Amino acid sequence: MLDSKRPIPRDQAGRHPGLALAQWRNRLIASPRFQALAQRLLPGRWIARRHARRLFDLTAGFVYSQVTAALVESGLLRTLADMPLTLDQAAGAACLTPHATRTLLLAAASLDLTQHVGEHWTLGVRGAALVATPGLEAMIRHHRLFYADLADPLALLRGSGGGALASLWDYAPGSDPADARTYSELMSATQPMVAAQALAAYRFARHRRLLDIGGGSGAFLRAVGESVPGLALGLFDRPQVIAATAAEDGIARHPGDFRHDPLPAGYDLHSLVRVLHDHDDEPALAILAASRAALSPGGRLLIVEPMAAPGKAPEGHAYFGLYLTAMRSGRPRTPDEIRAMLRAAGFSKSVQRPTPLPLVASCLVATV
Numbered sequence: 001m002l003d004s005k006r007p008i009p010r011d012q013a014g015r016h017p018g019l020a021l022a023q024w025r026n027r028l029i030a031s032p033r034f035q036a037l038a039q040r041l042l043p044g045r046w047i048a049r050r051h052a053r054r055l056f057d058l059t060a061g062f063v064y065s066q067v068t069a070a071l072v073e074s075g076l077l078r079t080l081a082d083m084p085l086t087l088d089q090a091a092g093a094a095c096l097t098p099h100a101t102r103t104l105l106l107a108a109a110s111l112d113l114t115q116h117v118g119e120h121w122t123l124g125v126r127g128a129a130l131v132a133t134p135g136l137e138a139m140i141r142h143h144r145l146f147y148a149d150l151a152d153p154l155a156l157l158r159g160s161g162g163g164a165l166a167s168l169w170d171y172a173p174g175s176d177p178a179d180a181r182t183y184s185e186l187m188s189a190t191q192p193m194v195a196a197q198a199l200a201a202y203r204f205a206r207h208r209r210l211l212d213i214g215g216g217s218g219a220f221l222r223a224v225g226e227s228v229p230g231l232a233l234g235l236f237d238r239p240q241v242i243a244a245t246a247a248e249d250g251i252a253r254h255p256g257d258f259r260h261d262p263l264p265a266g267y268d269l270h271s272l273v274r275v276l277h278d279h280d281d282e283p284a285l286a287i288l289a290a291s292r293a294a295l296s297p298g299g300r301l302l303i304v305e306p307m308a309a310p311g312k313a314p315e316g317h318a319y320f321g322l323y324l325t326a327m328r329s330g331r332p333r334t335p336d337e338i339r340a341m342l343r344a345a346g347f348s349k350s351v352q353r354p355t356p357l358p359l360v361a362s363c364l365v366a367t368v
């Protein structure tokens with residue numbers, strides 16, 4: 001039997017054996033002789049092309065994002081979803097010259113966002129999927145702030161640049177409630193897909209009362225309430241966020257600050273949806289401890305958010321790693337990292353429940 005605790009043999013300098021292998025591979029890839037050989041052999045040519053494509057996509061990804069943003073912000077995406085347009089009609093709808101419109105539509109067609117059929121333009125496969133995905137257009141518009149911060153990525157990482165995204169997040173006491181409302185609206189727009197992951201992963205009907213901690217405008221609670229009618233619902237968020245949202249029948253409202261205030265008792269299920277990763281380790285642990293303190297024995301905490309996977313899944317460490325850096329708070333965590341924090345906060349056990357689209361959200365269930 002393999003002993004997983006057995007130490008991995010290291011070289012004389014104390015380095016992991018995998019490092020030498022990775023260095024050998026990297027030298028091979030960089031060698032002109034190896035590259036020439038790969039071009040001559042058919043499988044090698046195929047692999048080289050695939051890597052070249054991926055490398056090009058990495059280099060050009062920002063351009064693709066901006067083509068998509070132009071399609072959304074010009075209104076063309078929505079108009080093409082309603083009806084096919086000739087080039088002149090599209091130019092009129094987008095308030096662009098026919099030449100500029102053609103440039104945009106051709107660029108979008110190369111990304112499967114649009115399609116040229118006869119004399120008309122319509123949506124391509126990805127364009128149709130984009131329109132059908134709730135909240136994605138709102139997210140693309142919101143990325144204007146994020147990409148402004150990313151214009152100098154090193155300044156962002158050094159903490160000397162950015163600030164556009166953080167200003168939206170920072171609705172501390174005294175700030176304009178309109179900012180809290182803008183952010184909550186974005187969160188609500190992207191919420192249906194997240195709620196769908198939680199509903200597919202967890203049987204809420206086994207509980208009596210659900211408290212959504214940092215629940216924003218209550219979109220998650222409304223989605224769960226529609227699927228599980230008997231469940232009593234409670235919303236905990238900052239006072240200015242609660243004040244900025246419409247009073248909902250049947251949802252108990254608890255204004256407060258989860259870093260300092262105790263959470264209300266009497267709920268047998270808590271949820272933290274896209275909340276934990278917004279916070280650095282110390283406040284994140286305080287939130288988990290507050291949940292643990294307010295839950296009775298047998299109570300559960302559901303953590304729903306996109307989680308990181310080391311070396312894989314770029315939505316984790318690449319997207320959220322940089323997004324949360326721009327937010328100036330929090331970090332993406334792996335399920336194992338969160339489980340360790342849950343243990344430190346006093347939860348007796350936690351399990352991961354598979355979700356249909358981990359890219360949107362993964363789900364951990366912790367028991368008191």
Ligand SMILES: C[S@@+](CC[C@H](N)C(=O)[O-])C[C@H]1O[C@@H](n2cnc3c(N)ncnc32)[C@H](O)[C@@H]1O
Binds near residue numbers: 274
């Ligand atoms: C990223 S949003 C997520 C909103 C919602 N759960 C969702 O997924 O759409 C984070 C939420 O946590 C709330 N929040 C942040 N800090 C808080 C604090 N100290 N106390 C209470 N709520 C807080 C914010 O107001 C916001 O509604």
